[in-house]
Amino acid sequence: MTLTLEALPVELVAEILSNLDLKTLVTISYLSRSLHAICSDSSLNPWRRPILRNLLSPPYEECMKHLSVRSTVPRINRIEILSLADSSFLLFDSTLPNLRSTDWEECFSRRFLPGWKKWRKDSSWKETFMKVMHRVWHRSQTSCTVDESWTKYIVINRNGSANQLDASSRIFNPIALFNELKLQQNLMHLETRARLVLCLADVRILAFGTLNHPRSTLMVNPNAHALLHPPGIEKTHFGRPASRLHLPIADHGVYPMTEGHSNTAMYHPFDYDVLTHPAPAPGSHSAYPFYTPGGKDKRWLDDEDGLCWVGSLMLVAQILTPKTYETTPELVPLQDLDLVVGPGRLQYTSFTWSDLDAIAPWLEERITTKIDGPGLGI
Known part of the structure; x- marks a missing residue:
């Protein structure tokens, strides 16, 4: 037969x-x-x-x-192609499908940061999607900042609060901005460390902080650690909800919780799901917030050395360009200076509260005060 x-x-x-x-x-x-x-x-x-x-x-x-x-x-x-494919391919090479308005909204939510919905105004979702796509492609090819004169970024403080700040887009330099923070906190003797938090289709989220072996827990920033290493998740967990693993969180001796956190938050892992809105870039962070194997997910690199995040942690959104992933021989790929020094690493866009809530919802109950602008929020 x-x-x-x-x-x-x-x-x-x-x-x-x-x-x-x-x-x-x-x-x-x-x-x-x-x-x-x-x-x-x-x-x-x-x-x-x-x-x-x-x-x-x-x-x-x-x-x-x-x-x-x-x-x-x-x-x-x-929807997957529109959410993840290269912007130049979608704009200039591909034939666009005939989708419903709700599908175009889904594509927008999966591809772009939530804060970019400000560009919609009275347009349809398809028109908004294509306009924002062209805008980010244009920003990736030039140094033009006419659409966004001020770039927002977020600073997570060690006292539990966080600030949303802004700087001129024309001269936006995250290294200079973070050096100013270090000077204010008397941390200029510590090297600035940069970590790739998450990579999306058009931008990647970078974190700037300082690492040390602190003599006291007063200098430690527990929320910085929680952002880069979500409580209850380890490198052996590939895309599985932490709530199903029933694992205790054992790092609070080094990263003490602030007074505002309940015992429930201390000992029961957050119910994590793989991020879909916005969708991580395939390969490098496809399992985010879980660890993604392959060598490009370096969020937890420093846990192995016993170092702690001290002082403030700054978050920015860097626009991906054709030269972003060109490596420099003397720099370690995808960490520290390699993320910000060199061609294709000079374009940035705003990173706002809604963006932080989308990529790290477990921080919502840990951040005690959200402050628009500088100051302590008193």
Whole structure:
């Protein structure tokens, strides 16, 4: 008895098809009615894996340009491409799909920071999506700041409060801004450390702080540690909710909780979910806030050395450019000066309260006071 491909269970056929390249899969999806039905089924979706392979390793296959308008490609894949693909590809090479307004809103929420919704005004979600896409592409290619004269950033203080500050976009320099913070806190003797918190499709979130072996816990910033190393998550947890692991949090001796936190917050891990709005870039931080294997997730690098975050922690949003990931031989990739020194690392955009709440919701109950502008909020 001869067993054909179409005689196999549809789940197994979909699994086999998902290992093909996109060009071959497009051809196979039209070979027969049964294969057409399998490829069109959103629950089976053999397209997701080859699409992600393309998104992980550009340049994309030629057939990606018009993939979004093929009837055999489920809608969710079109949303995924619009959420994660390179902006220049979407603007100048691809054919845009015909989506509902709610789908364009979903694409916007998955691709951009929540604070960027300020650009919508009276436009449709599709128009807003394309305008913001073109704006961020333009910012990635030039030093133009006409759309955003002032760039907002957030400082998380060691006393539990946080400030949303701003600086002129034309001369925005996070190293200079953080050196001013260090001078105010008498920490100029400590080296400035930069960490890549999260990478999205068009921007990456950077954290600037100082590390030391403090003599007293008074200088330690527990919220800085909690942002970079969410309580209850370890490197062995790949995309699993911490609440299902029932693991105690054992680092409060080094990073003491402030008075405002209850015993429940101290001993029961936050119910974490993999971030989807906005969606992390595939590969480097796809499991965020959980640890993502592969060597690009360096948020917890310093835990292994016994160092503590002291003083304030500053958060900024850096626009990705074609040269952002070009490495300098004498610098360690994806940490410290490599993140801010060199070509393609000079463009920044605003990072606001809504953006912080989106990427680190577990900090909401830990930050005691949110202050707009400088000061202590007294």
